[in-house]
Amino acid sequence: MSYSPDEWQAVAIAATIGKTPRRILLSGLPIVLFRSGTEIAALHDRCPHRHVELSKGKIENGEIECPYHGWRFNAAGVCTVVPGLAGAVPGYRVPRLRTVVKDGVVFVARGEPEGEPYLHCAEGQKIILKLVESSTRSTLVDTAENILDATHTHFTHKGLLRGLSNERQRVRVDVSGGPGWVEACYTGEERQHGLISRLLEGDRVKTIGRFRAPGIAELEYWGPKGLALATTFHLRQAAENQVDGIGCLIGPRGGLLDHLKSLAFRPMFRIALEQDRRVLTSASLNAAHWPEAAPIVGPLDFLRRSIEAIMAGALPPVAEKPETFYIEL
Ligand code: FES
Ligand SMILES: [Fe+2]
Numbered sequence: 001m002s003y004s005p006d007e008w009q010a011v012a013i014a015a016t017i018g019k020t021p022r023r024i025l026l027s028g029l030p031i032v033l034f035r036s037g038t039e040i041a042a043l044h045d046r047c048p049h050r051h052v053e054l055s056k057g058k059i060e061n062g063e064i065e066c067p068y069h070g071w072r073f074n075a076a077g078v079c080t081v082v083p084g085l086a087g088a089v090p091g092y093r094v095p096r097l098r099t100v101v102k103d104g105v106v107f108v109a110r111g112e113p114e115g116e117p118y119l120h121c122a123e124g125q126k127i128i129l130k131l132v133e134s135s136t137r138s139t140l141v142d143t144a145e146n147i148l149d150a151t152h153t154h155f156t157h158k159g160l161l162r163g164l165s166n167e168r169q170r171v172r173v174d175v176s177g178g179p180g181w182v183e184a185c186y187t188g189e190e191r192q193h194g195l196i197s198r199l200l201e202g203d204r205v206k207t208i209g210r211f212r213a214p215g216i217a218e219l220e221y222w223g224p225k226g227l228a229l230a231t232t233f234h235l236r237q238a239a240e241n242q243v244d245g246i247g248c249l250i251g252p253r254g255g256l257l258d259h260l261k262s263l264a265f266r267p268m269f270r271i272a273l274e275q276d277r278r279v280l281t282s283a284s285l286n287a288a289h290w291p292e293a294a295p296i297v298g299p300l301d302f303l304r305r306s307i308e309a310i311m312a313g314a315l316p317p318v319a320e321k322p323e324t325f326y327i328e329l
Helices: 140-148 195-200 259-287 304-311
Strands: 009-013 022-026 029-036 039-044 058-060 063-065 079-081 096-102 105-109 127-137 170-178 181-187 206-212 216-223 226-239 242-252 323-328
Touching: 009 022, 009 029, 009 127, 009 226, 009 242, 022 226, 022 242, 029 058, 029 063, 029 105, 039 105, 063 079, 127 259, 140 206, 140 216, 140 226, 140 242, 140 259, 140 304, 181 304, 195 259, 206 304, 242 259
Parallel strands: none
Antiparallel strands: 009 105, 022 029, 029 039, 039 096, 058 063, 096 105, 127 242, 170 181, 170 323, 181 206, 206 216, 216 226, 226 242
8 A cells, every 4th residue: 555755644642752762654664753852753763773673762862862882863863972982973864754743643754745734624623632543453445444434333333333223214425526535425314323422412414424645534423503523533554454543533612522521432432443443353364364355345335446546546436426325324
């Protein structure tokens, strides 16, 4: 799965990078993140001397010290100290990545991205924002599809998200897309038959599931008064079978996520995440027994081909011709 070096990629919650360095993976490339003054630095996690993991070292005055011979590198990746050397330090370097922190999320880019990174769908509005990190054995396409797929919720999340009642509602699904994005808009499901919605939500006007390059899956739940709740997941193929994600939970101030409700919501959200993690892991491990078998793209898998196209750098098929479906949810 490719990742464009010129795009910002969310890689960590900034609060998880404290006094010690942290190693993350970006399409298989190990990166060390550490605090240097007010910024967060990102370098290839490999000391150029004997290739030791810099992330196993420590931070001294905003520089990272290799645990083997103590060479130090600053936020720009320049070697500043070679312990024991009497003369000037030769100009050794570790490749570095651009970083920016936006609302508590660390983004990195290998190239030169233009502008600010996109964080979530309610930027600039008065909202409550909660962040979570997760890691799943899967592929980016499978994980994004899972987040945006409504039809697994009756089973994988029975009771919690849907499936509390056997009754299904006739729902209209409008699928549209453009360069780098695709979305499905669901109307006609006035109430979602799951614990979370029953406890916390009023009437539903529409639900939108959207995928954006380079790996962002977002859900928006709209009520009569506007956006009631949204989740934006920044996914990345950390390694061949590992998808890491930063999830943003967004609710308007005074709304769902506020006050007491967020206390009830967060644990339930974590349970739902764990249920998805389990089913995706199981599918990934099982699929390895049939390496030649292609999965069926069924009539309700509205977004799959578009997500695959976007990840391959192509225009999603629905960009040419938006589609409408009627399903029972
Ligand atoms: S391996 Fe890093 S200082 Fe020698
Ligand atoms: Fe799910």
